[in-house]
Structures are given as C-alpha cells and as structure tokens.
Amino acid sequence: MTDRVFPSSKPATNGTAPAANGTFPATKSQLYGTTRPAYRPQPHHRRRHSRSCWCSCCLWFTLTIILLLLLVAITGAIFYVVYRPHRPSFSVTSLKLSYLNVTSSSTLNSKLDLNINAKNPNKKLVFIYNPVTISILSNDINIGDGTVPSFVHGKKNTTLLKATITSSGRELDSESVATLKTGMKSNKGLPLKIKLETKVKAKMGGIKTPKIGIRVSCDGIKATVPSGKTAVTASTSNAKCKVDIRIKVWKWTF
Known part of the structure; x- marks a missing residue:
C-alpha cells in the first residue's frame, strides 16, 4: 500500500526558508545601528571655564x-x-558806576568799581583761590568783565576783593540795546547781577585737597546811570550772594 503525500500547510517563501521561531530578518537600519556607535555630545569645558x-x-x-x-x-x-568744614561766604560792600552808555552803532562802553567781602568761617581750614573772573550783567546782558588775582584765605578771616569792571566797544544786538536803554531810563534803576567764578582748594596743615570749582551769584542790586562824570553808588542793601560748588566728572559739571 503506497504512502499518501499531503501538501504543506505553510505558504511558499519564493525560495527562501522561513525564519526560525517565527522571527523576521533584520532591517537595514537595525544592521547599521549595530555597527555605528551611539552619539554622545561632549561637554564644553572651555566655555564653562571662561564663564566662571x-x-x-x-x-x-x-x-x-x-x-x-x-x-x-x-x-x-x-x-x-x-x-567741621563750611563753604566761604561773599557779600557786596559797594558798587560804583562811573559810566554806562550805548553808542549809535550799538556798542557798549562801561566802567564799574566793585568791592566784595570774602569770609572764611572755618577755624582749621585755609582756602587757596585761583584768579577770580567777575562779570556784571543786567537782564542777562553782560555789561562788563574783570578779574581778581589769586589769593590765600586764612582761617576765620575776611578778605576784601577789589576789581574794576569794564567793557569797551562791545557789540550788542538790537534787542539787547532796547532792553538796556529801557532799564537805564527806569526810575527804579538798572538791575544788576554779579557773577564770580574760580577754583579753590582747602589746606589742612600739610594736606591739600584737589581744586574744586566755585561760582558766586549776587543779585538784588540797583544802579542809576550817571548823567555826568561823577560816579553813582549803586544800592546794595538788598544784595544777596549764593555760593555753588561745581564738581566736574569727565564731561559733566554738577
């Protein structure tokens, strides 16, 4: 009796043997991944060191x-x-106006004699002043300039500063001319303002501080313009002087 042959229950695999235990062959990505090392970013030690x-x-x-x-x-x-440092104080003791006139060509000529008391209230500080520049203005119009030489201001000392303020042939614009002429004709007198500017350093025994800018402004002064050759004394009873310390840092002044 001949043996009967039955067909296989598993489909053909086109000439390839089926994988054992039901597994499939590895893909290309799997094959490549087995040989290529895993990427691991390296720490940036130099950057961390420079940052620290x-x-x-x-x-x-x-x-x-x-x-x-x-x-x-x-x-x-x-x-x-x-x-116990205190800033110096200033007061106007007298101001005499010899002449002040504006010519037809809008030029200014003037002469004033100024006396100012500078007081050092400190018992242990000596002030050393640079030359002092002085300007006199009327309604913000400069009518004369002058200077006071450098001087040493002793302890608890009052020093009298004398200066002659002049202007010769200074050209003015039409608005300034009109403002000055109005003030010169006023019954209340011509308002004047005095400005002093210099640098000063303090001395304490053998120690000296750096130079510091100082500006003094005195207002409340009235003067009548003389009609002849006799100088007229200005009214200084209401004059008040303000002292400002000016400190320069690089390009800015405070």
Whole structure:
C-alpha cells in the first residue's frame, strides 16, 4: 500500500526558508545601528571655564568698588567730624558806576568799581583761590568783565576783593540795546547781577585737597546811570550772594 503525500500547510517563501521561531530578518537600519556607535555630545569645558572666570572677575570688581566707596565715605565722615568744614561766604560792600552808555552803532562802553567781602568761617581750614573772573550783567546782558588775582584765605578771616569792571566797544544786538536803554531810563534803576567764578582748594596743615570749582551769584542790586562824570553808588542793601560748588566728572559739571 503506497504512502499518501499531503501538501504543506505553510505558504511558499519564493525560495527562501522561513525564519526560525517565527522571527523576521533584520532591517537595514537595525544592521547599521549595530555597527555605528551611539552619539554622545561632549561637554564644553572651555566655555564653562571662561564663564566662571568672567563671573569671578565681575564679583571681585563689584566688591572692590563697594570697598572703595565705603573707604571714601568713612574718610569723608572723619574729615567732617574733625574739621567741621563750611563753604566761604561773599557779600557786596559797594558798587560804583562811573559810566554806562550805548553808542549809535550799538556798542557798549562801561566802567564799574566793585568791592566784595570774602569770609572764611572755618577755624582749621585755609582756602587757596585761583584768579577770580567777575562779570556784571543786567537782564542777562553782560555789561562788563574783570578779574581778581589769586589769593590765600586764612582761617576765620575776611578778605576784601577789589576789581574794576569794564567793557569797551562791545557789540550788542538790537534787542539787547532796547532792553538796556529801557532799564537805564527806569526810575527804579538798572538791575544788576554779579557773577564770580574760580577754583579753590582747602589746606589742612600739610594736606591739600584737589581744586574744586566755585561760582558766586549776587543779585538784588540797583544802579542809576550817571548823567555826568561823577560816579553813582549803586544800592546794595538788598544784595544777596549764593555760593555753588561745581564738581566736574569727565564731561559733566554738577
């Protein structure tokens, strides 16, 4: 009796043997992945090191600035307690107007004699002044300039400053001419303002401070323009002087 052959229950695989245990052959990506090493980003040690150095420098710089400011504040406090510094004061004692006229060609000629008292109220400080520039204005129009030589202002001392203020042939615009002529004809007198500007340093024994700018403004002065050759004394009873300290930092002045 012959054996009967039955067909296989599994489909043909076009000449390829089926995978054992029901698994499939590996894909290309799997094959490549087995030989290519995994990408691992490397840490940037140089960047971290430079960043930490920069942070350290900023920290030390900030601490140094704070320390310097603290030392300056302590030094200033000690200086104030020991010396009790006060700024100098100024007062106008007399102002005489010899002449003030505006010519037909709009030029100004003037002459004034000014006396100012400078007072140093400090017991332990000596002031050393640079030459002082003086300007006299009327309604913000400059009518004369002068100077006072440099001088040393002793402790608890009052120094008289004398100056001759002049203007010769200064050209004025039409508006300034009209303003000056109106003031010259006024019964109340011509309003005048005095400005002094210089630099000063303080001396404490053998120690000298850096030079500091100082500006003095005196207003409340009235003057009558003389009609002849006799000088007229201006009214200075209401004159008040204000002293401003001017500190220059780089390009700015405070």
